[in-house]
Amino acid sequence: MAYRLLYPLRTYLIVSGRMSEEVNVMTADWVTVLSHKPVLVGVAISPKRYTHKLIEKYGEYVIAVPSKDMLRDVWIAGTESGPDKLSFMNISFMESKTVRTPSIREALANIECRVVAKNTYGDHTFFVGEVTGYTFNKEVYDSEEYAPKKLSLFIAHVAKEKFTRFSEEIIIPEI
Amino acid sequence: MAYRLLYPLRTYLIVSGRMSEEVNVMTADWVTVLSHKPVLVGVAISPKRYTHKLIEKYGEYVIAVPSKDMLRDVWIAGTESGPDKLSFMNISFMESKTVRTPSIREALANIECRVVAKNTYGDHTFFVGEVTGYTFNKEVYDSEEYAPKKLSLFIAHVAKEKFTRFSEEIIIPEI
Numbered sequence: 001m002a003y004r005l006l007y008p009l010r011t012y013l014i015v016s017g018r019m020s021e022e023v024n025v026m027t028a029d030w031v032t033v034l035s036h037k038p039v040l041v042g043v044a045i046s047p048k049r050y051t052h053k054l055i056e057k058y059g060e061y062v063i064a065v066p067s068k069d070m071l072r073d074v075w076i077a078g079t080e081s082g083p084d085k086l087s088f089m090n091i092s093f094m095e096s097k098t099v100r101t102p103s104i105r106e107a108l109a110n111i112e113c114r115v116v117a118k119n120t121y122g123d124h125t126f127f128v129g130e131v132t133g134y135t136f137n138k139e140v141y142d143s144e145e146y147a148p149k150k151l152s153l154f155i156a157h158v159a160k161e162k163f164t165r166f167s168e169e170i171i172i173p174e175i
Numbered sequence: 176m177a178y179r180l181l182y183p184l185r186t187y188l189i190v191s192g193r194m195s196e197e198v199n200v201m202t203a204d205w206v207t208v209l210s211h212k213p214v215l216v217g218v219a220i221s222p223k224r225y226t227h228k229l230i231e232k233y234g235e236y237v238i239a240v241p242s243k244d245m246l247r248d249v250w251i252a253g254t255e256s257g258p259d260k261l262s263f264m265n266i267s268f269m270e271s272k273t274v275r276t277p278s279i280r281e282a283l284a285n286i287e288c289r290v291v292a293k294n295t296y297g298d299h300t301f302f303v304g305e306v307t308g309y310t311f312n313k314e315v316y317d318s319e320e321y322a323p324k325k326l327s328l329f330i331a332h333v334a335k336e337k338f339t340r341f342s343e344e345i346i347i348p349e350i
Contacts, residue, residue: 002306003208003216004321005240005284008329008341010184032207033178034219035297041178042217042296044209065180068346075348109180119294121217121303122210128296131177146179147334152342154183156331159322161347166183167340170333171243173250 008156008164013070013077013107014043015062016054018100019093025086025104026051027078029157030124031063039131041113044124050082055127059115060099063129064107067140067153068165073106075161098133108153109136183331183339188245188252188282189218190237191229193275194268200261200279201226202253204332205299206238214306216288219299225257230302234290235274238304239282242315242328243340248281250336273308283328284311 009029017023030044041063045052055061066074073089093102096112103110113129120126140150148154151166158164184204192198205219216238220227230236241249248264268277271287278285288304295301315325323329326341333339 001321002214002286002309003211004323005286005309005311005316006185006187006206006208006216006238007323008185008326009208010181012181030208031181032217032219033181033184033205034301035299036178038297039177040297041181042207042301044207063181071346071348072350075350111177111180117294117296119292121292122213122215124210126209126217134177134180136180141180142334145334146176147337148179148182151183151333151339155346156341158326158345159317159320162322163346163348164326164344165342165346166331167327167342169339171246171330171338171340172336173246173338175247175250 004159008158011074011155011157013064013066013074013104014051015064015101015104016051018058019102022083023093023102024050024054024083025077027074034128040128041111041131042126042128044126046124052125055115058101060101061113061129062096062099062101062103063111063113064104065109066155067108068155070106071155071163096133097135103135108140110134179334183333186249186330186332188239188241188249188279189226190239190276190279191226193233194277197258198268198277199225199229199258200252202249209303215303216286216306217301217303219301221299227300230290233276235276236288236302236304237271237274237276237278238286238288239279240284241330242283243330245281246330246338271308272310278310283315285309
């Protein structure tokens with residue numbers, strides 16, 4: 001459990017598959033940015049996950065940013081396996097702009113990714129995605145720099161069923 | 176700036192080098208967990224950084240978890256280049272348990288890593304480290320599960336010079 005020392009970590013929803021065929025949603029904390037030019041991100045996913053199969057098949061995924069109001073969905077997506085869970089989640093899908101994997105309408109943002117590299121690190125596969133498009137809630141992010149504004153809407157994972165939010169307070173280093 | 180849609184992200188201090196030779200500290204937001212067994216973590220670092228050279232040379236790094244009281248150090252470590260910055264930072268080093276790269280005494284935790292893989296993704300190098308040891312403040316983390324307890328001590332990066340803290344409030348999904 002030594003990796004818990006890096007927590008709290010942001011938690012995201014990973015959408016995979018295609019609307020007309022099959023779609024799945026899982027929760028992932030192990031997400032990071034990797035490069036500015038091109039903009040690359042990465043997500044570590046266990047080969048045991050249904051999402052792993054769908055990303056392998058379609059070569060695309062969407063990282064959706066859940067709000068505090070989607071915590072129940074985050075929990076279900078993280079603890080139940082396979083697309084059946086969608087029937088008891090409160091999310092709806094919308095078309096993405098640049099990939100055929102859908103985005104989540106209720107999410108604060110959706111980051112559309114095309115897989116450009118894949119590496120096995122230990123017991124997880126790391127899917128590196130180039131960001132080809134995105135949508136976001138303009139009340140929640142600054143529309144020029146895409147920086148988050150309403151911080152208390154964003155959640156992070158502490159451990160197991162425990163989550164937390166950010167403070168609205170911005171702190172600036174005193175130099 | 177599309178990657179900003181994944182922010183706020185936790186911010187960490189990356190220590191590289193060896194005490195008797197040369198040591199450097201930089202700030203990194205692009206850090207994630209990658210695997211449970213073995214415990215692997217990854218950090219994306221630009222080849223332009225002095226830290227990149229030191230990790231290449233020694234094959235080790237330490238991820239230190241800064242507290243809100245170390246914000247000034249986080250800012251200096253993220254904006255100044257090379258070991259000269261250490262002279263105007265307020266941190267002190269201590270021996271790590273399993274690597275020769277030192278840990279930071281004032282940090283909430285130090286995660287000691289040995290590089291086991293390295294991949295270039297876009298304009299950054301992703302250094303995958305196996306966690307070989309760690310130290311942590313027992314007042315801040317649960318000593319059995321290593322889960323963070325005093326959440327308002329932890330910081331996250333919002334954008335540029337803007338940082339924020341977590342709320343102390345734990346929220347649990349209602350199922």
